[in-house]
Amino acid sequence: MSIAKDAYKMLESVVGPENISQDPTMLDVYSYHFLAELQRKGTGTKFVPHKPGAVVLPGSVEQVQGIISVCNRFGLKSKAHSTSFGSWNAHSWEDVVIIDLRRMDKILEIDEKNMYAVVEPYVTWAQLQAEAMKLGMTPSLAGVGCQTSPLANVTCGLGMGPFNISMGFNERHALGVEWALPNGEILRMGSLGSRAGWFCGDGPGPSLRGILRGEYGNLGGLGVVTKCAIKLFDWPGPSEIPIEGMFPKLRLSEDISDRLKYFLITFSDRERRNEATRLIGEAEIAYQMYAWGHGFLLAAVPELSHLIPRNPEDKKPPKDPVLAMSLASNSPDELLYQEKVLMKILDKTGGKLSDYMNILGVACTIFRYLTRPDYLFSGLARFASGWWITLFDFVGTPDSITEVQKSAIGTLEKWEGKNILLGCADSYCQPMYEGAHVGYLDHSGGYYDVCDTESRQSYTDMIMEINRPLVEKNIIHPTIASNKANQRAGMLMSNFHEWQKKIKAAFDPRSVSDGGYYIEVD
Amino acid sequence: MALENVEKNALRCLRCSNCKWVPGAHVKSWRFAQICPSIFKYNFHAYSGGGRVITAASIISGRTELTDEVAEIIYKCQLCGGCDIACRPSMGGFVEPLDVIRELRIKAVGEGFLVPEHMMAIESLKNEDNMVQKPKAERGDWAEGLDIKNITQEKAEVVFHAGCKASFDRDLWGQIRGAVLLLKEAGVDFGIMGKDEVCCGGRAYSIGYMGEFTKYAEHNIETWKNAGVKKVVTACADGFGALRNLYPKVIEEMDIEVIHISQYLDEFIKEGKIKFSKEVPMKVTYHDPCNLGRLGEAYAKWDGVEKKLPGPIVEFDPPKPERYGVNGVYEPPRNILKSIPGIELVEMERIREHSWCCGAGGGAIDAYPDFALSTAKERIEEAKSTGAEAMATACPWCIRNFRDAVEKYGYNFPVYDVIDLALKAM
């Protein structure tokens, strides 16, 4: 906590005294992040090793610009976040100025005709979808949780979710963007900069969306996005989520099957299941889709979690890979057609409708996870208090996904009982993108007890053991999206890290954006 | 429990921010999506349920320490339990933010980080047996002329506990006088304690004064048992929550059933003991008091341990009680309203387990009146957005705070107790 007094005073004059703090405990609260407990050079808890210099709450892009200006002047680093779920929101150095974007929480506009909404950073997916549904629309929610930020997800984060099959990967959903650059400028991307409106994020000329994000966003390492126009899509369902009751007894409150049909389908093996996704994608019938390992299904759906063995001698659960998906249309004959095609494909690939859907509550949970993912991921924590994905950064064709799954399963099975639930080695979440041209493999089945050092250590050992051979065989690429990871991965991937450094140097010459999860020049 | 006993809870916070929001599936609009009044007003993450859990982690691990500034963070919270309900679907019994915040307060009091306004309330409790700084002697004035048994002189199986707030606030007497009239009408053999009634102690607990709370809990139970009481009925949701949820933490065997007047009245209506003969043409929305609703579930003691299973799976043995707020009192007040001829009940978006707090709880009304009133304002805005002409609720603290907010912010919006409306119909 040693930023210069003058710097603090200037920051205070930018945001107002009620919107800045240097209180040690307050700052410590901002030093606590999901997954930080797994960092090799961390504290062993979710507290990151470095202490921030101050936390500020700007209320406008002008205030953000003011903060950046102060940072440039005093050589301070800054790191912005919104809802901040994940260690990539953490600062990576001492005395970083944390920019908490909570006060920038408005939905500024919904253009129904042109199908987009303009949002600020602290709007959540649930809020945006709730408003869009009133107009018969929906954004493409991220699976990580409806309490997270669409702006952050689409512009600065990752972006996979159940709607990607029909709506595309979330990286594609940014139109016009307002972006406070670390050099002090405010870049209004695309048509916005030409004062033509929010409808296009690309141009004039080369699309600057290219420097906004790639496979991942810049994760706070290159300025602060303050507004974004996000695509909306048709939603043929009711104007509110038709749910009643309270967790864990949530139930669908109305029959929506005349417009939305939900399916849970099992297959005898992953090849057939992945083939089904490919064919369903080609047929352009699916509205929402997740392919899951059976282990993930049992873990994610509380109504089924009792099937997970608690002891080695307990009955092993099934291993059939599953597909959770929906068909959707306002037109009855379109829905009929879609279902007919689906049944034909299932016939061809051996898919069977799962009896699980007859269990009370399961249908509602599947609907929720595909429509408004609430506890799809965060709920996994209830097993051991800590969990995360084991294989990640992998996007590929359905066949290459099968290759990864086949290559990894042997090692995963060895970790059952230690950091993988018994009988649940096949525990991945696999959204398919864009007509199943590609899919994302997110092996979400690794667990650890946050409060147990040995449990955490063995989890990180497991990640290494599973990832390393896959990278060596060129099946997946190495971890990216941190300064150090990018430097390592870049050497195997066209030296992208060198270009990313040049971009960092050009747009952040004084390195005022914390590049810990992006890249640093030196 | 000491704060160190919740160390694991504190370290297991996921930092997912679920604690700030109405559970996702229930969000119906941008406007009414938030559940935590504290972060709604103060914005820094430390002011959320998760933020206070992390504060506890920071203090327990010695990274930082309790200061006056930290105490302010801890106390600018109504202990409404919204964060707790929102956290549980993810974390189950691993975090339990409400318990962690309570422990923080107990530690703060124990180490002398005292809020002056709370100190005054506790002084009042010690001297006058109430936390509203009124003379004890006036406590029974509300019951004048009602001819009700006094259980300090005669035994009764049912005691009506009026509560500090309503007893000393003339504006709220209608509610408790109405309650006892209804009990009489229904033929219940009950008594009151009049000027000998003392505070339930719930508010003392909520601001961290465990000792005072325990003292009052023990006193009340002993007094009631000595009077042959088997059932205590109250019209105060705060009191209801204290009696049902907090007392069993310190009293081994209560053996006294706790019910809210709305539950009794609901029964009476179903049994035909109370009938409504007049129309009350009004579009009304109902506010679920926190301590009647999500925090009104019966307490279930848990003395278990963590056990590790292969996976790893960390389970509680025996399993911790599932406390999602679903067993609170939600239907009876609504049933009453629906039974009143002419009343059209419309619901707000944030209801039942994810109701927005009235703002009065957790000591906020004493120490941070602006915070309490701005919280109430948010609720009134929500109530008005339904098109309702008035709001009904079932707690004098809620009513007081709402009415004060109506006055401060210049709304034209009546706030009633369910009992007020029931009496209008009789």
Add this chain to the structure above:
Amino acid sequence: MPIKEELEKLIMDEDHLVEDHEILAGITQNFGFIKGGMPECVVRAKDTDEVQKLIKWSNKSKIPITPISSGAPHLRGGATPLFGGVAMDLSLMDKLINVDRRYRVAMVEPGVTFYQLKAELKKAGMRIPAPLSPRKNKSVVGSVLEREPITIPKYHIDMSAPLLCAEVVFGTGDLFRTGEASGPGTLEEQAVAKRKQVWDSGPGQISFARLLQAAQGSLGVVTWCTLRCEVLPTIRDFLFISADNVSQLVDFVYRMLRLKLGDECFILNGQNSALLMDANLSTNSLRQGLPNWILVLGISGYDYFPEERVSYQRRNLISIARQFGLVPKQVIPGGKTGAFLKNLENPTEPYWKLGLKGGCSEIFFLTTLDKVSGFVNLMYEVCRKYQYDVNDLGVYIQPTQQGRNCHCEFNLYYDPKDPKEEEKVRRLFSVASDAIMKKGGFFSRPYGDWAQMAYNRDAVSRQAVRELKGIFDPNNIMNPGKLC
């Protein structure tokens, strides 16, 4: 040493170095009124290695290079060198490296044309979402790098579509691969793992492919790219809706795009419809018999129950159209429907935009569908002011990004051999462009003078693009003077 000698040392085949004046003039010529400097020669690079050598040479010699992949004539002048130098002709790099039905992807070199690619894809049971009837020698790589709009909005999931990964030699001479192609492993090693360069994001936290698009070759030269292909329909059907005013069509188009009904969806005015029926159009009679506006809707059936798909889509489209007071028909009233449909799929001879008078100056920009009518009226006004017969004006409205914006194009047909007419159109072009920009038209692909106009309006973007130029082409040898 003269340039020719230096270049001959770099390239294997001296036939690949051309100094023919006519060819050089053809490169400079354009209908975008861009005055270029004639290149000293054209080098026909045959592979990535030569491309890289040439760019490295250019960095050393400081002689600029302008990459060209499509054949002449060049309408917009993106490939017109402003400062002479060397034109790098990529047409010899015409390998269709890979066509994969299972993964719906094709890998092509820059010399591959739509004509070539469509034929090969058809054999494999696929199609490529393509622009409106491109000319025969139009490079596919060139087109996707230009972010040309495609005629099937549902496949336009992003402004970058259908571009996936690319191999590029940056202006620095560095070889790079974008997206999944970047690694790890060679393409052959990736193939073993069933990775087919189908994922365009990255690598890392930069979308390099996006930076290359609409850069007019000023950041680097793409030596191959992968393209997202789609399943070839087994049945095709079309509906046509006529209207007197374009505004009558807009709400219906919005609705069908929202519901993702149909495939092809675009609007042409009578003039452009006529030209697509008969590129040699020499009389007005065909045009006069056509409606003012025609909305073209394609419907497809795929592998499963294709007839049923076509049937319900047709039914739904007709039903929805009727709700908007529109009547879809199976033929174009007063027109040659068969010829029209044939020319949608096959290049016309001559190129349909040049058949009328020999020259076509295009003004195109992005807007939203609800504003199109306003721009059309504006254009009519400017045409009248400059005494350009509005009946000669071509209009093409292409919904893009699945309906979130639209490409609005005005085609000013003129005789380039008539200096007076050319001058009139040049002034009209300039005034109209300015008026459109002021009205809110977004020139996302800023050719020629549009670059200055667009970047004057958006100085921060200009500076950002300059930074990119400084990174990827620090010596400013790639098509210098373009953009900003």
